[in-house]
Amino acid sequence: MNAPVRVRFAPSPTGYLHIGGARTALLNWLWARHTGGKFVLRIEDTDRERSTDEAVAAILDGMRWLGLDWDEGPGVGGPFGPYFQMQRLDLYREYAERLVRGGKAFACYCTKEELDLQREQARAEKRQFIYPGTCRDLPYDPSRRHVIRFRLPKLEEVTFTDLVKGAITRPASTLQDEVIVRADGVPLYNFGAVVDDVTMEINLVARGDDHVNNTAIQVLLYEALGYPVPAFAHLPMILGADKTRLSKRHGATSVTAYRDMGFLPEAVVNYLVRLGWSHGDQEIFTGSELVEHFGFDHVGATAGVFNPEKMVWVNQTWMKSLPPAELAARSLPYYRAAGLEVEGDPRLPEVVRAFQERAKTLVDLVTQSRCFFAPVEMDPKAREKFLGPDAAPILLGIRDGISATATLDAGVLEKLFHDVAAARSLGLGKVAQPVRVALTGGTASPGIYDVVLLLGREESLQRIDAALRLCAG
RNA sequence: GGCCCCUUCGUCUAGCGGUUAGGACGUCGGCCUCUCACGCCGAAAACAUGGGUUCAAGUCCCGUAGGGGUCACCA
Structure with missing residues (x-):
């Protein structure tokens, strides 16, 4: 009765892994993992004009980054291979001949x-064009160049059930004798997908909303071939802010672009699933929570607008929850990309901890913490505002205090800063800001005591001295 | 244009006949505070519209409007 679930993601390798495709892959993967079924990856490369090996590599790369592992497909093989359509041409020919x-x-x-x-x-003539059946009853002549068309059965309408949209009916009058095999013998999408889904024993087809109109003819193909029709789940599109299909002009649309921008894969997964699926009021989900709770019954039927601000929030939330050591490890490639070699630097975990709840992305983390691994880059505005002549005595006071102390710790520094402030009847901010600018080059940073501690006594003194010279003019 | 699908705060959504229509992002106020964040408290903000069905409709049905998708020897 209940055959094990077999779902698939079947991208055509014509570009990078798109955010929308990633979500389709993700939901299929979640359902396979939720049910203990199989997740198949199949490459639909029958459009030879546009398919490329680079695109295949990019898609696999994107999926691996998101953590979507496939049970069958490129690289891992499987009992129903090959998993590239161009390597299955004989199969399509056989099924077409049968038809x-x-x-x-x-x-x-x-x-x-x-x-x-x-x-x-x-x-x-403002008329709908439907193939008139010109060759329907002509004798078969293989010597003439020809395509293969499906002979549309006589019927009123086609109905199928969709797991997210319910029953969908389409009048047969809007259907036609679709071509299923090109003149060169390469199958068209509607045929190739059906033959593959049949032979790969796929029993639930979850794909983008843009395929609903193909489904009727596919249902007919399953029936003509004599196979059971699988269940369908058509996932609503992802829209841009203007409510049109998400595309490049809305900003980055490839998942690897989000990797490069410093997003955590957990966050991207989390956001993408939540866009169009819900589990009560919960917003943040770990991978295993998603696997546990996911189901098509809570996938919404409405297209969703991609909201970059919320994805940033999800990412920040994830960054805050990671162990500092883990976050430090994850940040390494981003420091490297910024030209900073921090691997093995004993201060890294502490620095990362200091910025953990200040950074929105890993790139942001690197940018903000740069001054701990590179010379100060003085912000002119900050300098002008906080390193004037009146800052000199304050900096001097802090400088002397630091150099006079044998062992620095937060308690010592707190007392020092308060003493300097009190001595001049200033608020703490009047003391901390010039020092902050001196040490970091800017006006925003972790707590000033942490900054001094992170930099260490010598480096702090040097930076204050350098700032003192700026104060002097 | 034909056909298909969709319609709760700006956005993502909860709701599955009886709710002060809940949460989250964002926005705006406030608290915390050495800056920036984080955190906490609070506010504004939605059932597209017209008919039905029903004692009762955001929830069910029909129409209208709006939005999206699709109409290839692309997928």
Whole structure:
């Protein structure tokens, strides 16, 4: 009765892994993991014009980064391979021939040009163009260049059930004898996908919303082939702020771009799943929580607007929750990309801890903490405002205090800063800000005592001395 | 244009006939405070619209409007 779940993600390798594709892959993966089923990755590379090996690599790279491992597919193989459509051509030919022999498909000799002309004519007459069945009853002549068309059965309408949208019905009058195999023998999407889903024993097809209109003809294909129709789940699109389909002009759309911007994969996964799926009021989910709770019954039917601000919040929330050592390890490639070699630096975990709840992304973390691993880059505005002549005596006081103390710790520093402030009847801020600018080059940083401690006595003294010279003019 | 799908705060959503319509992001106030964050407290903010069904409708049905998708020898 209940066969083990087999789902698949079937991208066409025409570009990087798009945010929308990633979500489709993710939900399939979650369902497989939730049910203990199999997650199959299949590459639909039958569009030879646009498919590239680089795109395949980019997609696999994106999926690995998100942690979406596949049970069958490129690299891992599996019992239903190969998992590239261009390596399954014999299979499609066999199934197409079966259809032709059974009278359920036929050879069509119309040329692209003839059909384009007819289409144009129909448009001129404001008529819907539907293939008129020109070659429907012609004898089969393999020597003539031809495509294979599916012979649309006589029926009123086609209905199927969608796990997220419910029953969907389409009048047969809007369907036509689709071409299923090109003249060069390469199958078209509707046919290749069906044959593969049949032979790979896929029993739930979860894919983008933009495929609902293909589903009716596919249902008919399953029936013509004599196989059970799988369950369908059509996932709503991801929109940009203007409510049109998310695209480049809305900003970054590839998952690896988010990696490069310093997002944690956990956060991207978390955000993407929550966009269109919910579990009560919960916002933050670990991977295992997602696997535990995910189900198509709570996938919404409405398209969702991609909200970068919320994704940043999710990312920041995740960064705060990671152990500092873990966060430090994750930040290494980002420091490297910024030209800072911090691996093995004993201060790294402490520095990361100091910025953990201040940074929104890993890139932000690196940017903010830069002054601990590189010379001070003095912000001119900060200098002008906080390193004037009146700052000199304050800096001097702190400088002397630090150099006079044998062992620095937070308690000592707190007393020192308070004493300097009290001696001049100033608020603590009047003392801390000039020192902060002297030590970091800017006006925002972790607590000033932490900054001194992180920098250490010698470096702190040097930086204050340098600032003193600036005060002097 | 035909067909298909969708419609709760600006955004993501909870709701599955009876709720002061809840949460989150963002926004705005306040608290905390050495800066920036974090955290905490509070506020503004939604059932597209018109008809039904029902004692009762955000929840069910129909229409309208709006939005999206799709109409290839692309996927």
